[in-house]
Amino acid sequence: MSGREDIDRKRPGTLSAPPETEAPSRAHVVLALLSVWILWGSTYYAIRIAVEALPPFLMAGTRFVLAGLILGAFALSRGAAWPRRQHWGPALVCGALLMLGSNGLVCWAETRVDSSVAAVIIACVPLWMLLFDWGRTNGVRPPSQALAGVALGIAGVALLSAPDPEHPLDALGLLALFGATISWSVGSLYARSARLPESQLVSTAMQMLCGGALQLVAGLVLGEGGRLDLARVGPEHVAALAWLVVAGSLVGFTAYLWLLKHTAPAVATSYAFVNPLVAMALGVGLLGERLGPRTVMATALILAAVALVVVRRRAPAALSA
DSSP, X not given: OOHHHHHHHHSTTOOOOOOOSSXXXXXXXXXXXXXXXXXXXXXXXXXXXXXXXXXXXXXXXXXXXXXXXXXXXXHXXXXXXXXXXXXXXXXXXXXXXXXXXXXXXXXXXXXTSOHHHHXXXXXXXXXXXXXXXXXXXXXXXXXXHHHHHHHHHHHHHHHHHXXXXXXXXXXXXXXXHHHHHHHHHHHHHHHHHSOOOSSHHHHHHHHHHHHHHHHHXXXXXXXXXXXXXXXXXXXXXXXXXXXXXXXXXXIIIXXXXXXXXXXXXXXXXXXXXXXXXXXXXXXXXXXXXXXXXXXXXXXXXXXXXHHHHHOOSSOOGGGOO
């Protein structure tokens, strides 16, 4: 075990970063963070547009299969080694948790709830990751500040989910979003130590291909093929799908998996601060979504909770140049 990892495991309340032989540069970390902060915030808007005409699981599966093929072809053309047979099992698990169980549920939920609400619920991911990281073998009990953040986050979710006659929210949509946060958290922690190819691009492509294939199967099993009406698909839906492939998957998801390998989970999931704000701005400004006072208050509580969990007095070691 490296000295830095040993310090991270012993420091109260830190989510330990995976062992690395060389810390990444600050510039690389900042660029990756900007990708997941801004681009992923816009994907909630793009998903909402795409699922107006495209069935959610078939749309999501097409997105990730296309992204996986493009990314895999690019990586192999640059001399990356072909994945070994033992790599496909972990890639399938990652794809099932990150794409099918998380992204697929988000896409389905956005047929029933506003994109801004979906982004707020997904902002709870760092809270789950804190608890799951604590519960792992040799996990460290979080400090009181982080536990207070979890309690505050639960209060925010309860406020957002409570019945409101003036601004009702779909119960099944909310349940799907909660399931998506759990699946994403488990998948993210698993991906950090899974036996995947050394090439980050090949590893990401494999996870996209596996997850996308599972989403396509799920869509067909759920009867989405019979509900697909190509006559309803317009340029805006194709543009939204293309944005999801390029910005959300090729750039955003690749950056996120890189952050998981090179920084602590709290750093990788810091996108939860910014994504809801970007999604809300796009949802209100372009989709005409309405935010009631309680939604705004719940959002403030959840973001404050994430701040208590993620922000630490010392900057993470992985951010140092």
